[in-house]
Amino acid sequence: MASSSISITSGVFFGDSCVAMEYFGDSLADTGNLKQLATVSNGVFPVFLPPYGQDFFDQSTGRCSNGRLIIDFLAERLGMPLIPPFLQDNGNNNMVTFKQGVNFAVAGATALGPSVLEPRGIVNPMTNASLAVQLAWLKQLLPSICGNDSNCRDFIGRSLILVGEIGGNDYNYPILWGQPIEEVEVLVPLVIDTIISTINELIEMGAKKLVVPGNFPVGCSASYLTVCGSENEEYDPKTGCLVRLNQFAEYHNKLLQTKLKQVRDLHPDVNIYYADYYNAAMEIYRFPYKYGFTNGALKACCGAEGRYNVDPTVQCGEVSATVCDEPDTYVSWEGIHLTEAAYRIISKNLFSTPQFNSLCSTSTSGVGLSVSM
Numbered sequence: 001m002a003s004s005s006i007s008i009t010s011g012v013f014f015g016d017s018c019v020a021m022e023y024f025g026d027s028l029a030d031t032g033n034l035k036q037l038a039t040v041s042n043g044v045f046p047v048f049l050p051p052y053g054q055d056f057f058d059q060s061t062g063r064c065s066n067g068r069l070i071i072d073f074l075a076e077r078l079g080m081p082l083i084p085p086f087l088q089d090n091g092n093n094n095m096v097t098f099k100q101g102v103n104f105a106v107a108g109a110t111a112l113g114p115s116v117l118e119p120r121g122i123v124n125p126m127t128n129a130s131l132a133v134q135l136a137w138l139k140q141l142l143p144s145i146c147g148n149d150s151n152c153r154d155f156i157g158r159s160l161i162l163v164g165e166i167g168g169n170d171y172n173y174p175i176l177w178g179q180p181i182e183e184v185e186v187l188v189p190l191v192i193d194t195i196i197s198t199i200n201e202l203i204e205m206g207a208k209k210l211v212v213p214g215n216f217p218v219g220c221s222a223s224y225l226t227v228c229g230s231e232n233e234e235y236d237p238k239t240g241c242l243v244r245l246n247q248f249a250e251y252h253n254k255l256l257q258t259k260l261k262q263v264r265d266l267h268p269d270v271n272i273y274y275a276d277y278y279n280a281a282m283e284i285y286r287f288p289y290k291y292g293f294t295n296g297a298l299k300a301c302c303g304a305e306g307r308y309n310v311d312p313t314v315q316c317g318e319v320s321a322t323v324c325d326e327p328d329t330y331v332s333w334e335g336i337h338l339t340e341a342a343y344r345i346i347s348k349n350l351f352s353t354p355q356f357n358s359l360c361s362t363s364t365s366g367v368g369l370s371v372s373m
Helices: 033-041 072-077 112-118 133-144 150-158 169-174 187-204 222-228 242-268 275-287 339-352
Strands: 020-024 101-103 159-163 209-213 271-275
Touching: 020 072, 033 187, 033 242, 072 339, 112 169, 133 150, 133 187, 150 159, 159 187, 169 187, 187 242, 187 275, 209 242, 242 271, 242 275, 275 339
Parallel strands: 020 101, 020 159, 159 209, 209 271
Antiparallel strands: none
C-alpha cells in the first residue's frame, strides 16, 4: 500500500508516548457503548448476539464484526490497552482505566444531531449519541481524570484523539431507505462542518495529536450493492463496486481534506492526520486474493440468500441468518461492516508508516495489551 494512505499535516512530530487514546465515532469504532445504552433502555439489537464477536477474546463486547476493529489493532500497534467504552456497568468508576483512554463511539451514531436530521425525514433508529453528545461525554469525564483545567489541557495535549470515522450513518439511513443520492448530497457540507467544529473545539481544549479518518468506499458494501444495485447503475469493471456511490464517498472525503487543510493552516503546531480509509479499503477490493480473501470482496459472511449474501429482511444475529465457516476469507462481515481480517489489513496499511509512528512512540514497556470491556 502506498504511503499516501495517511496524509501528514505538518512538520511537527511528537516522539513522546501518547498517554491515552480518545475515540469518537460510530459502529466502526464502538467497543460497547451502544450495548450499554440498550441495556439501560431494554433495547435489543442483533449486533449483540452471536455470531458477532465470535472470534474476539470476549464474544459479548458489542463490536460490529466477528472480532477486532481498526482501533483495536491501532491500540495494539502503539502498545496500549484496548480502550474501554465510556458507558460501563460500573458507572464509570474505573478512572485508572480511563486515564489510558476512553472510547465514546456509539454504533449507529451520526455526526449531525436529531434537530438537523429529523426535519429532513431522517430518524435514527438506534441512538441519539451524535458527535456533539460524544464530545459532551468527554467534557463530563475530564475533571475526574485530570482535575483542574491546566492538568486536563496537558492530558488532552498528550492524548491521541481519533475523530471518526463519523458521518457514514448520516448518509446510510436515508440512502438505504430509498432516498435519492442527489438529495442526500446536501448533507455532506453539514456533516463536514460538524466534524471540523468538533476538531476546533478539541484544539481549544489542548489537543495536539488528532487522526481524522475519511469514509469507506460504500459502493463496495454488500448492503448497498443489494439495495441500490440495478441494471441501470454503473459498476467498476475491476471491483464490481457501484461507481456512483463510491463517487459520493470520495466527495465527502475530498471536502473533509479541504477543510482539514484550513484547520492546519490556522494551527501549525497541531498534528492532524487524515487517515485514508477509502484507499486502504480499495486496495483490498482491487486485489482480494492477494490478501487471502478467497471468497471475494463483495459477498457477506453473515447474512442470507442473495447475490451478495444479503437480504434486507434478515439481519446477522437473527435465528434465520446464516454464517460462513471461514470469516477470514471474506472482506464483508454482514454487508455494512467488515471482518476482523479486513480491519487488520486496513490498519496495517494505514498505521505502519514511519510518519504515523512518529506521532506516538510505540514502546510497550510497562503497558500490557489488556482487554478492558
